[in-house]
Amino acid sequence: MVTTSSRSAGPRAQPAASAQAGLLEAVPFACALFSAGGALLAGNARYREEFGELAEHAQREALLALLHAGGEDEAREVRAPHSGRWYALHWGRAEHQGAPAQVLTAIDISERIETLDSHKTRQEKLLFTSRLMSVGEMAATLAHELNQPLAAIMNYLNGSLRLVEQAGGPVQVERALQAARTQAEHASAVIARVREFVRAREPRRDAHDLGQIAATVLELLRLEAERLQLRIDLGLPAQLAPVFADRVMIEQVLLNLVKNAIEAMRDIPTARRELRIDARMNLDEQIEVRVSDRGAGLSPAEQDQLFSPFFTTKTDGLGIGLAICRSIVEYHQGRLFFEPREGGGSVFGFTLPRYEARA
């Protein structure tokens, strides 16, 4: 039974008076006694510390309304708006000077909630990765199905070319056939890469030279860059330490970033279309890669959503490029970042561990 002198009731929680002061103070979390009418009779130091600054702390109904906590029969988990901390609220019945009263306990459960939250984000990430895996499987099927007809097309084209060469022309037909063969070869190369990518889905990390990775990526985007008359400058030191990474995955990251950079410069004057890829060792002794463009850059609102899956401002975009980049970079214990480029445009960069410093 809890009894208290009526002097301790007041608009601000007073230290619990007399006998039950010790009782309330002994409770290791925020604890307060309310009259049947809902007025605060006493609160322990923890209660005053955590809720004392709220005007509502001395009135049960006001406090419950503020915390969106419902009636006192319910045990609830609530977030205190003034501190952002989470509490498990519990009401117990007591008696105060022969009249019914209620004891509120508020246990701080912020840590548990945070752990749960981080679990959830991890799960969402996993789910996202597994979706990407299904995309990979779909790509594998497609690659397999397309491979056969493509091989046949190449055969027909080679046969026709031989016939035209033997017949000595016409030269326009010969050129057209050669152009068709180049395109078919390109398509085969793309498919071969898709198959390699899918096969390499189990990441294999090793020592890799960023120069080679950049060369592969630029080769894939050469046609597109030429079409847009875009200048590409490479700033890769010759002595750059090798990174500890899965080559195909990092190619994928760089490809996405360079593609975005190219796409960002579609609508600016040709003379300004300039793309840079730089790499260096940063102060943390990680390798940092930066892709810079002269596009329109990003508004603050766009920056906030940048890495969320399915955020896109393009009519032909899926909005998964950067989300994939981030998953891959984080898998490598690196960081993907954006910053505005001096003189206009954007810089997208990422860090990777050096092979020598691998964990």
Ligand SMILES: Nc1ncnc2c1ncn2[C@@H]1O[C@H](COP(=O)(O)OP(=O)(O)OP(=O)(O)O)[C@@H](O)[C@H]1O
């Ligand atoms: N270099 C850049 N300059 C300006 N905006 C960019 C740049 N890179 C990305 N963005 C913005 O971020 C959005 C998301 O990019 P992300 O690569 O994830 O998707 P996307 O390019 O739209 O589609 P896709 O899935 O085909 O890559 C883009 O739609 C664009 O608005």
Ligand SMILES: [Mg+2]
């Ligand atoms: Mg993209």
